[in-house]
Amino acid sequence: MKVKGGPAWAPESVPTFWINHASRLIMRHFEEQLRPLGFGMAYLPVIIALEENGPLLQRDLLERAHVEQPTMAALLGRMERDGLIVRAPDPVDGRARRVSLTAKAKARLPAVMSAMQRVVERAMSGVSERERAALMATLRRVVENLDDPSAG
Numbered sequence: 001m002k003v004k005g006g007p008a009w010a011p012e013s014v015p016t017f018w019i020n021h022a023s024r025l026i027m028r029h030f031e032e033q034l035r036p037l038g039f040g041m042a043y044l045p046v047i048i049a050l051e052e053n054g055p056l057l058q059r060d061l062l063e064r065a066h067v068e069q070p071t072m073a074a075l076l077g078r079m080e081r082d083g084l085i086v087r088a089p090d091p092v093d094g095r096a097r098r099v100s101l102t103a104k105a106k107a108r109l110p111a112v113m114s115a116m117q118r119v120v121e122r123a124m125s126g127v128s129e130r131e132r133a134a135l136m137a138t139l140r141r142v143v144e145n146l147d148d149p150s151a152g
Helices: 015-037 041-053 058-065 069-081 103-123 129-147
Strands: 085-089 097-101
Touching: 015 041, 015 103, 041 058, 041 069, 041 097, 041 103, 058 069, 058 097, 069 085
Parallel strands: none
Antiparallel strands: 085 097
């Protein structure tokens, strides 16, 4: 592709194109595996936080799942509708809401983790342990570079 007045731009020649392309494919495969189980990738930060910590106040869940309040409210509404969580008044502070996983969610977690592992194995097929370590180190550096507020 030729940008007017500038050099030719070939997106496939830069690593960020391939990072984005791989990410989109991985997410699509995760969603395809999780959908039949009644889960979505967006649910996972909440599910993991609740699985690791037990019932949490909604405000604590925001911090642990690293989700913004408006997004969390919509997400919890969908998860409650799907029977994966319950929200109840906190016994100490009746204004606060305590979020818990349902038995249905807990029962499906092993299948969810297995489905996700299958996607990881497919994505990493033919990639050696050394290559995996190098890839992870490189991707961590990319994330650090982009996450650093002092960087340009």
